[in-house]
Amino acid sequence: MKGIGINPFSVVSAAEPNTRKAPFFPPFPRLLPPNPSHPLSPPINPPRANPNPNPSSEKRPTYSTALTSQAWAAAGEMVGKSGGGVAEEGGAAAAAAAVRRWVEAGGGRLVMDGGLATELEANGADLNDPLWSAKCLLSSPHLIRKVHLDYLEAGANIIITASYQATIQGFESKGFSKEQSEDLLAKSVEIAREAREVFLKEHSDRAMQHPILVAASIGSYGAYLADGSEYSGDYGEAGTLEFLKDFHKRRLEVLAGAGPDLIAFETIPNKLEAQAYVELLDECNISIPAWFSFNSKDGVHIVSGDSLIECATIANGCSKVGAVGINCTPPRFIHGLILSIRKVTDKPILIYPNSGERYDAEKKEWVESTGVSDGDFVSYVNEWCKDGAVLIGGCCRTTPNTIKAISRSLNQRHSAPRSPVA
Numbered sequence: 001m002k003g004i005g006i007n008p009f010s011v012v013s014a015a016e017p018n019t020r021k022a023p024f025f026p027p028f029p030r031l032l033p034p035n036p037s038h039p040l041s042p043p044i045n046p047p048r049a050n051p052n053p054n055p056s057s058e059k060r061p062t063y064s065t066a067l068t069s070q071a072w073a074a075a076g077e078m079v080g081k082s083g084g085g086v087a088e089e090g091g092a093a094a095a096a097a098a099v100r101r102w103v104e105a106g107g108g109r110l111v112m113d114g115g116l117a118t119e120l121e122a123n124g125a126d127l128n129d130p131l132w133s134a135k136c137l138l139s140s141p142h143l144i145r146k147v148h149l150d151y152l153e154a155g156a157n158i159i160i161t162a163s164y165q166a167t168i169q170g171f172e173s174k175g176f177s178k179e180q181s182e183d184l185l186a187k188s189v190e191i192a193r194e195a196r197e198v199f200l201k202e203h204s205d206r207a208m209q210h211p212i213l214v215a216a217s218i219g220s221y222g223a224y225l226a227d228g229s230e231y232s233g234d235y236g237e238a239g240t241l242e243f244l245k246d247f248h249k250r251r252l253e254v255l256a257g258a259g260p261d262l263i264a265f266e267t268i269p270n271k272l273e274a275q276a277y278v279e280l281l282d283e284c285n286i287s288i289p290a291w292f293s294f295n296s297k298d299g300v301h302i303v304s305g306d307s308l309i310e311c312a313t314i315a316n317g318c319s320k321v322g323a324v325g326i327n328c329t330p331p332r333f334i335h336g337l338i339l340s341i342r343k344v345t346d347k348p349i350l351i352y353p354n355s356g357e358r359y360d361a362e363k364k365e366w367v368e369s370t371g372v373s374d375g376d377f378v379s380y381v382n383e384w385c386k387d388g389a390v391l392i393g394g395c396c397r398t399t400p401n402t403i404k405a406i407s408r409s410l411n412q413r414h415s416a417p418r419s420p421v422a
């Protein structure tokens, strides 16, 4: 649940400098040529953010990089050793094998981050804009970095980029060129990778113990429309497979080329968009594991009314999909939803519910006290683990405190004997 509203909890001006303790933020390369006529345009002329479109040849001296190659090498071996139909089986398991390797390296579970946009708002950002959190790519990248770091400090193994509502079409409608828009997409990944580097420098002890992964967010076409249709899945006449593929294609290519470890297809509201993503992953030859995450309003279907089982089956059929799950859905629905997903896939399951609070679309604000406390949220975690979820975090209106509590709870589970990773 989310909206583009005024956050009653905003206490700090987004323009204020970051006051976080002792972080060193390397100055972010300036990406855009000056466009004084545009109020959001950052200054000056930079080199392109992503000169190397092939992430595998990048030098990324972090543990997660090594693990990325290892995980995919292992997956590749599986494909290479098999032949004929078996090769297809190996291929079908490739991305899931990569995610399992990461999960194993994390001790059997991985902690995901919490809400990014709502936490940016809590840090003073005004996201009342069709770009939502992606507006901060233009106006306050330091806040994005801060929130990524806050989640890493809280124990997250996976941080999700600020590209959920960042699209070439959305930037173009603000007056940016195609190239500038692509740079802004790549910038979302750069910021998350910088945050990871800063974190690993400050916590060299953690670097070799846990994978720290950057997932490039891709929100739905409905999120771009910013008209609530990501919660109805009703795209009217635009709801054709070819239209949706065309809408997402270049965005996917640019984000994948910016060097994330994962592609996060989040808050997928209907079956058609899931199908479009599957076809694009194959046609664009994406070699980075993706996850598919759906949202639900009733604990049975995804928000469009499409069957979760059908949607998870579509995700299961794609070799590039490494994990399947649910996000931005109230915690009380999650148990049943995991059981449905489990019926049709053995891929790792990820869960990052929202706080359960209600969003009042008319007033454009969250209705306080309609959600669960961090403690209540965490009381579900054991159940979700038993149900088979191995990647767990939070979505809108969850905070670094929620993630700290999840991390603590999962670590307690780690110290007790656990059943092997699914």
Ligand SMILES: [Zn+2]
Pocket: 001, 002, 115, 327, 328, 354, 395, 396
């Ligand atoms: Zn959300």
